[in-house]
Amino acid sequence: MKKIVFIFMCFMILFNSSCKRGTSSTEKVYEEEQASGDQRMEWFKDAKFGMFIHWGVYSGAGGEWNGETNHAEWLQFTAKIPLKEYTEYAKTFNPIKFNAKEWVSIAKNAGMKYIVVTAKHHDGFAMYDSQTSSHNIVKGSAFKRDPLKELAEECEKQGLKFCTYYSLGRDWEDPDCPTGYAGNIAWRSNLIDYPIEKNKVLQRYLDRKAIPQIKELLTNYGPLGIMWFDTYELVSKQQGQKIVDIIRKLQPECIINSRVGPCLGDYKVNEQEIPEGKYMKPWESCMTMNNHWGYNKADDNWKTNKKLIRHLVDITSKGGNFLLNVGPTGTGVFPEPSLERLKAMGSWLKVNGEAIYETQFSPFEKFNWGRCTIKKDSENTILYFSVFDWPKDGELYIPELKNEVLQSTLLVNNQLIKTRSSNEGLIIKLPKTAPDPIASVIKIVIAGNIELSSL
Numbered sequence: 001m002k003k004i005v006f007i008f009m010c011f012m013i014l015f016n017s018s019c020k021r022g023t024s025s026t027e028k029v030y031e032e033e034q035a036s037g038d039q040r041m042e043w044f045k046d047a048k049f050g051m052f053i054h055w056g057v058y059s060g061a062g063g064e065w066n067g068e069t070n071h072a073e074w075l076q077f078t079a080k081i082p083l084k085e086y087t088e089y090a091k092t093f094n095p096i097k098f099n100a101k102e103w104v105s106i107a108k109n110a111g112m113k114y115i116v117v118t119a120k121h122h123d124g125f126a127m128y129d130s131q132t133s134s135h136n137i138v139k140g141s142a143f144k145r146d147p148l149k150e151l152a153e154e155c156e157k158q159g160l161k162f163c164t165y166y167s168l169g170r171d172w173e174d175p176d177c178p179t180g181y182a183g184n185i186a187w188r189s190n191l192i193d194y195p196i197e198k199n200k201v202l203q204r205y206l207d208r209k210a211i212p213q214i215k216e217l218l219t220n221y222g223p224l225g226i227m228w229f230d231t232y233e234l235v236s237k238q239q240g241q242k243i244v245d246i247i248r249k250l251q252p253e254c255i256i257n258s259r260v261g262p263c264l265g266d267y268k269v270n271e272q273e274i275p276e277g278k279y280m281k282p283w284e285s286c287m288t289m290n291n292h293w294g295y296n297k298a299d300d301n302w303k304t305n306k307k308l309i310r311h312l313v314d315i316t317s318k319g320g321n322f323l324l325n326v327g328p329t330g331t332g333v334f335p336e337p338s339l340e341r342l343k344a345m346g347s348w349l350k351v352n353g354e355a356i357y358e359t360q361f362s363p364f365e366k367f368n369w370g371r372c373t374i375k376k377d378s379e380n381t382i383l384y385f386s387v388f389d390w391p392k393d394g395e396l397y398i399p400e401l402k403n404e405v406l407q408s409t410l411l412v413n414n415q416l417i418k419t420r421s422s423n424e425g426l427i428i429k430l431p432k433t434a435p436d437p438i439a440s441v442i443k444i445v446i447a448g449n450i451e452l453s454s455l
């Protein structure tokens with residue numbers, strides 16, 4: 001009997017988690033949505049690399065509260081700070097070194113094409129001039145400026161897409177925001193100030209705060225590249241769809257990530273992980289540079305340049321985008337280790353960006369020595385092989401590739417390199433040492449579409 005119940009539950013979970021599309025009567029609407037969706041996603045698919053910015057009242061503490069040093073953007077929750085005290089603390093937030101022009105140009109020089117900034121994180125504190133709730137940076141902090149306005153204007157000037165993060169299903173300022181997961185009622189709720197979970201009505205929070213704030217973001221900051229939602233928690237598909245409809249009406253070009261509600265949104269987000277294989281539809285991996293999203297002064301577990309650059313190559317070779325996080329300080333500057341890494345990524349992209357931007361995933365599975373992206377035009381295909389581990393015998397082997405090679409070069413210096421076709425595939429003859437120990441790109445132009453002997 002237990003077995004049957006277990007199988008039934010597995011079936012229910014599978015059934016519920018699969019995202020079904022509409023019935024035939026709604027098919028036409030779906031097709032139209034699909035077509036406009038394809039167009040909406042164009043810039044995103046070409047962009048590949050974006051900057052995530054986690055910045056708020058919590059940044060001022062640098063992760064430290066009452067002697068504990070492992071807090072970050074969850075400060076209010078993890079340090080168990082009552083709302084009144086957090087609101088008082090917010091008044092001391094005064095990032096006098098904040099400079100939108102500098103932030104945007106750092107992202108631009110790193111080779112990033114969009115920025116996603118926390119407009120409101122789980123603490124419910126709006127980092128912009130909200131008329132909906134006075135729990136915001138203009139009315140509730142010493143700073144009194146609207147950094148989102150300044151960032152939006154700078155992005156416009158410098159040609160980056162401006163995007164906003166909004167924590168949808170969690171809000172520790174609002175009395176009506178319940179949370180839950182797998183039967184775990186109130187698992188991320190503010191039970192210090194609002195202990196009676198059953199009195200909370202999600203729809204009231206959505207109507208009074210979340211939806212009006214989302215509308216503010218969509219009307220006051222120019223065109224938004226992405227509305228990047230997080231943690232929809234108890235938001236139902238219908239409630240999420242209503243938000244999607246509002247966004248489509250106000251800004252039809254605005255992309256919506258998958259965290260607006262169950263089975264909704266334009267693209268899938270992976271948090272702190274890179275999927276094993278390629279994925280046909282647009283997707284994104286968001287990741288921290290150390291162990292925290294928000295600024296944590298004690299965290300020095302920084303990923304190396306090598307790791308970050310290879311992550312970008314890996315993600316791109318699977319058809320995704322890399323959204324890399326920065327946690328600015330309470331005074332409004334980027335931590336030095338972040339700057340160093342962004343610089344290194346920018347330098348690599350200056351030389352090798354052709355292998356990243358506007359590319360697609362390749363039909364090859366990942367090689368143990370590197371990754372491949374491709375670009376097509378009407379006659380030829382360009383293959384970009386990013387080599388992580390330079391072969392000791394000076395030869396790279398691409399199994400099964402049958403096409404005629406028109407040209408092959410090293411991207412770093414346009415040096416011509418030799419190739420040899422055999423029945424088993426293509427052999428690329430390389431110089432003795434790797435031009436770049438992190439990733440050296442070989443560009444190979446072949447005639448026509450890729451032909452593999454197994455296809």
Ligand code: H79
Nearest residue numbers: 054072073074078121122230231271286293294
């Ligand atoms: O905004 C970032 C996170 O704050 C947010 N999503 C990204 C983009 C996020 N919300 N929930 N989660 C991520 C997943 C849960 C993380 C946890 Fe923890 C890790 C909960 C407990 C351990 C770190 C420590 C955060 C709270 C305590």
